[in-house]
Amino acid sequence: MTAVENPMDPADGAGTGDAAPPESVTVMAELRSHLWKSKAGISGIVICSLFVLAAVAGPWLPLIKDPTKQSLPDRLTPPVGWGGTWAHPLGTDQLGRDILARLIDGARISLLVSVTAVIIAAVLGTVLGLIAGYMGGKIDTLIVSAADVQMAFPGVLAGLILVAAFGPSVWLVIIVIAISSWMVFTRVGRGLVFTLKTSLYVEASELAGASSRRIMWRHLLPNLVSSLITLCVLELAAAILSESAFAFLGFGVQPPRSSWGLMIQQGRNYVTGDGWWIVTFAGMAIAIVVLGVNLLSLWLQSFNDVAEREQIVLERPGG
Amino acid sequence: MLRWLAKRIIAAALVVFVVTSLVFVVTHVFTDPATVSLPLEASQEDRASRRAALGLDRPLSVQYWDFLSGLVVGDLGESFFQTQPASKLVFERLPATLRLVAGATAVTVLMGAPMGMLAAWWERRFADHAVLGFSMASISAPPFWIGYLLIIVIAAQLRWVPTFGSSGFKSLILPSFAIGLASAGRLAQMTRRGIVEELRKPYAVTAMSRGFSRSYTIVHHTFRNVASGFVTMTGWEVTRMFTGYTVVIEVVFSWPGVGRLAVDAIFDRDLILVQAAVVVLATMVVLTNLLVDIARRLIDPRVDLA
Amino acid sequence: MSATGGDGRTERLLEVKDLTVGFPTRDGTVLGVDGLTLNVGSHERLGVVGESGSGKSVMGLAILGMVLPPGRIMGGSVRWKGENVLDEAVANRVRGREIAMIFQDPMVSLNPLKTVGAQLRELLQRRVGLQGRAIKQRSLELLDMVGIANPGDRLKSYAFELSGGMRQRVMIATALACDPTLLIADEPTTGLDVTIQDQILTLLHNLSTELGVSVLMITHDLGVVAQFCDRVQVMYAGRIVERAPIAQMFADPQHPYSGGLLRSVPRVDRAATELAGIPGEPLDRAQFPPGCAFEPRCGEAHDTCRGAPPPLVKIAERRWVACYNRPGEAGETST
Numbered sequence: 003m004t005a006v007e008n009p010m011d012p013a014d015g016a017g018t019g020d021a022a023p024p025e026s027v028t029v030m031a032e033l034r035s036h037l038w039k040s041k042a043g044i045s046g047i048v049i050c051s052l053f054v055l056a057a058v059a060g061p062w063l064p065l066i067k068d069p070t071k072q073s074l075p076d077r078l079t080p081p082v083g084w085g086g087t088w089a090h091p092l093g094t095d096q097l098g099r100d101i102l103a104r105l106i107d108g109a110r111i112s113l114l115v116s117v118t119a120v121i122i123a124a125v126l127g128t129v130l131g132l133i134a135g136y137m138g139g140k141i142d143t144l145i146v147s148a149a150d151v152q153m154a155f156p157g158v159l160a161g162l163i164l165v166a167a168f169g170p171s172v173w174l175v176i177i178v179i180a181i182s183s184w185m186v187f188t189r190v191g192r193g194l195v196f197t198l199k200t201s202l203y204v205e206a207s208e209l210a211g212a213s214s215r216r217i218m219w220r221h222l223l224p225n226l227v228s229s230l231i232t233l234c235v236l237e238l239a240a241a242i243l244s245e246s247a248f249a250f251l252g253f254g255v256q257p258p259r260s261s262w263g264l265m266i267q268q269g270r271n272y273v274t275g276d277g278w279w280i281v282t283f284a285g286m287a288i289a290i291v292v293l294g295v296n297l298l299s300l301w302l303q304s305f306n307d308v309a310e311r312e313q314i315v316l317e318r319p320g321g
Numbered sequence: 322m323l324r325w326l327a328k329r330i331i332a333a334a335l336v337v338f339v340v341t342s343l344v345f346v347v348t349h350v351f352t353d354p355a356t357v358s359l360p361l362e363a364s365q366e367d368r369a370s371r372r373a374a375l376g377l378d379r380p381l382s383v384q385y386w387d388f389l390s391g392l393v394v395g396d397l398g399e400s401f402f403q404t405q406p407a408s409k410l411v412f413e414r415l416p417a418t419l420r421l422v423a424g425a426t427a428v429t430v431l432m433g434a435p436m437g438m439l440a441a442w443w444e445r446r447f448a449d450h451a452v453l454g455f456s457m458a459s460i461s462a463p464p465f466w467i468g469y470l471l472i473i474v475i476a477a478q479l480r481w482v483p484t485f486g487s488s489g490f491k492s493l494i495l496p497s498f499a500i501g502l503a504s505a506g507r508l509a510q511m512t513r514r515g516i517v518e519e520l521r522k523p524y525a526v527t528a529m530s531r532g533f534s535r536s537y538t539i540v541h542h543t544f545r546n547v548a549s550g551f552v553t554m555t556g557w558e559v560t561r562m563f564t565g566y567t568v569v570i571e572v573v574f575s576w577p578g579v580g581r582l583a584v585d586a587i588f589d590r591d592l593i594l595v596q597a598a599v600v601v602l603a604t605m606v607v608l609t610n611l612l613v614d615i616a617r618r619l620i621d622p623r624v625d626l627a
Numbered sequence: 628m629s630a631t632g633g634d635g636r637t638e639r640l641l642e643v644k645d646l647t648v649g650f651p652t653r654d655g656t657v658l659g660v661d662g663l664t665l666n667v668g669s670h671e672r673l674g675v676v677g678e679s680g681s682g683k684s685v686m687g688l689a690i691l692g693m694v695l696p697p698g699r700i701m702g703g704s705v706r707w708k709g710e711n712v713l714d715e716a717v718a719n720r721v722r723g724r725e726i727a728m729i730f731q732d733p734m735v736s737l738n739p740l741k742t743v744g745a746q747l748r749e750l751l752q753r754r755v756g757l758q759g760r761a762i763k764q765r766s767l768e769l770l771d772m773v774g775i776a777n778p779g780d781r782l783k784s785y786a787f788e789l790s791g792g793m794r795q796r797v798m799i800a801t802a803l804a805c806d807p808t809l810l811i812a813d814e815p816t817t818g819l820d821v822t823i824q825d826q827i828l829t830l831l832h833n834l835s836t837e838l839g840v841s842v843l844m845i846t847h848d849l850g851v852v853a854q855f856c857d858r859v860q861v862m863y864a865g866r867i868v869e870r871a872p873i874a875q876m877f878a879d880p881q882h883p884y885s886g887g888l889l890r891s892v893p894r895v896d897r898a899a900t901e902l903a904g905i906p907g908e909p910l911d912r913a914q915f916p917p918g919c920a921f922e923p924r925c926g927e928a929h930d931t932c933r934g935a936p937p938p939l940v941k942i943a944e945r946r947w948v949a950c951y952n953r954p955g956e957a958g959e960t961s962t
Contacts, residue, residue: 158565166595285466293461523736532723
């Protein structure tokens with residue numbers, strides 16, 4: 003595991019690409035067999051699936067109340083076990099809305115924002131990394147400098163200035179998260195291209211007269227995929243946390259729509275009195291989902307590590 | 322060393338220049354402080370007169386030159402809402418933020434390093450798994466939620482320390498932990514990984530095959546290589562604190578720092594003040610990176626001279 | 628268990644019995660060393676030969692009770708002069724002082740951030756207990772012993788400032804620092820120029836004779852074994868398949884694998900056309916057959932070979948082989 007975002011380690015991703023084109027069938031089969039032996043992998047998959055299910059099918063789930071229905075007589079009902087009833091298993095908020103329903107409703111915005119942001123960052127970052135790595139020279143220098151500057155001006159800072167200038171909105175949050183993570187993909191993409199550039203089959207197809215664009219698409223991209231998926235999962239965890247932080251500060255989704263970060267912001271006046279459950283459960287939802295994503299990424303990394311380790315143990319020259 | 326240092330300082334200044342210029346583009350080209358300060362339904366005349374009052378009707382190049390020359394002498398413009406120099410407001414708040422970062426860094430290093438060593442020492446044993454569990458939990462929980470949990474349990478229920486505000490050392494404890502736990506989790510894993518990797522390297526194996534103990538080898542053979550990475554990683558955590566954690570945690574604990582100043586300024590539609598806060602925080606990030614580079618250079622003279 | 632160590636002149640130093648090292652993988656545990664048995668007597672030079680992936684490197688460290696995680700020693704015993712080396716307290720005493728190891732790649736096996744002098748000093752101070760001037764004196768003596776010119780200057784050098792042969796000489800000097808009784812040399816000449824290889828082997832040979840140090844030579848190179856050793860064990864897939872004095876092994880190999888290895892070595896007295904490889908690839912370690920591991924590549928295999936691994940049996944004085952086609956003397960087995 004280690005860092006959710008690790009900026010110093012471009013070699014990390016570069017090491018995982020094989021020189022030979024991947025045989026996706028065997029890789030998938032091995033991933034699956036590895037998964038069943040990994041508690042982290044299983045827990046990660048289960049948590050992430052529940053998250054996606056809540057986000058996609060939330061309103062149609064049975065027994066789930068209307069997340070926007072207010073009921074002032076029921077306000078600040080405690081959860082079951084603290085004097086509450088099964089009518090509101092996790093209690094109600096300051097306006098009497100059902101917390102469980104609002105949590106399920108909030109999953110949608112978290113998923114939407116974080117996944118969109120990571121996709122934008124991955125596409126943008128990878129393309130820039132491929133271009134930088136393949137073209138080299140001035141273009142490479144320019145892109146690498148841009149990534150370095152971005153490192154000094156990350157996340158929330160860029161968010162503050164953009165929100166101040168344009169006002170809060172979900173799209174702005176997506177853009178801010180994307181621009182604070184593209185360079186991670188650029189570094190990995192670039193590093194990987196550098197290692198692959200010298201490998202034989204690229205040289206061979208250059209000799210055979212294939213255009214450089216075709217070389218990029220046909221030969222280099224498939225090798226990127228496995229490292230990029232691992233990285234996407236890692237960045238997804240960071241993106242969900244960022245989204246919740248922006249929502250908490252009031253920069254993202256605006257009421258009456260709901261998000262986990264926003265629930266914490268709205269519930270914070272009740273933390274020391276009667277209503278600790280609002281903040282507690284909303285935060286727990288974020289923490290569990292991020293934990294699930296992190297477990298998934300831990301498992302993906304350990305899969306790579308195991309493959310590497312076996313190579314070291316069993317293929318050391320001379321024994 | 323001096324030549325290298327001069328180069329690094331120039332490079333750092335260059336980054337500050339680029340970042341502040343980007344900020345200027347956002348605040349003056351895409352929009353302007355006058356427009357932001359007025360409600361959406363304000364009339365054209367109101368806008369024009371306020372633009373004139375703030376000097377925003379001058380050519381952009383003149384405004385940019387003003388902005389840059391102000392930057393050099395520490396003039397970051399005037400807060401529209403509070404009618405005071407923005408730099409004064411920001412620098413009044415900076416010590417509080419620095420205290421918070423110092424406290425959080427202390428938590429990070431004092432928890433992260435020992436946990437990482439412990440985990441490496443007992444690789445694949447219970448302690449290792451326990452540290453991994455702590456790390457996974459701490460990096461998965463949003464820091465502001467950790468903050469509220471600490472408030473609920475330690476401040477409100479147990480009443481050991483004050484809940485909000487910044488009165489004395491005791492009030493620094495909870496926010497420092499709220500920020501530092503995640504950083505400590507990451508640092509512990511990085512330290513563990515670094516030591517374990519070094520211990521597998523042939524030179525460490527050779528040392529152990531000559532009868533040196535695991536602990537002796539960790540301290541006398543692998544320490545230098547791990548130390549460099551440790552400093553880099555700690556520096557990276559500090560930059561994260563300046564650019565994210567402090568902003569959120571200052572809001573949670575009503576901590577009178579630069580981050581909360583910026584968030585309040587956003588709701589006051591005070592673009593100049595936000596800009597000043599962001600420029601100062603970004604400068605802190607660049608300074609941190611510079612210090613990390615110098616520290617790494619002192620630890621390991623092989624750090625490249627580029 | 629019958630005597631295999633020497634010919635009566637020697638005292639038995641190292642006794643390894645049924646040593647098994649396992650590595651967990653995603654397909655279950657793979658045995659890096661599978662029931663290794665060997666003995667080294669005093670003043671003896673024993674060779675262990677096998678191709679890549681036969682578990683030789685794992686073996687060298689395992690004899691010192693060391694396995695890189697996630698591997699671990701799963702069974703067997705290692706005794707040094709009767710004491711159990713797998714006991715951590717004994718190991719701490721024996722490592723370096725009684726048994727010292729020489730590694731394959733001295734570039735990475737020497738500490739890159741410490742000078743030659745610092746690495747010798749560390750050993751002489753902490754493992755031998757020398758003080759002050761004696762350290763410097765002994766360091767110079769050691770470098771001189773391994774044939775390094777200008778030892779005074781070399782003490783201040785870093786590993787990367789030395790040539791490959793020089794580095795291996797330094798490595799040998801650090802191994803000799805504590806006056807060990809046994810040297811385990813793990814591919815000490817691999818990666819060196821042929822002429823340098825020869826120098827290093829000659830150096831090791833002379834040192835072992837002059838200082839009375841036994842050597843356990845782990846290598847893939849039969850040439851090295853022929854030049855250096857008194858006795859040889861052939862390893863395949865983590866197990867010993869044949870054990871014999873050097874002359875008999877080269878004259879009359881008994882195990883099909885040993886035969887194959889010998890035929891793959893170019894010799895001046897045979898035409899190049901007779902040079903033959905062993906058919907088939909070295910096995911993927913995770914997919915061992917249940918029976919004899921060599922069975923899939925063996926020309927003489929039959930049904931018995933697919934049942935269980937053949938035991939190592941004595942077929943003549945000082946000759947042992949693990950093959951169903953070479954029945955041994957009754958009752959004399961040792962796996």
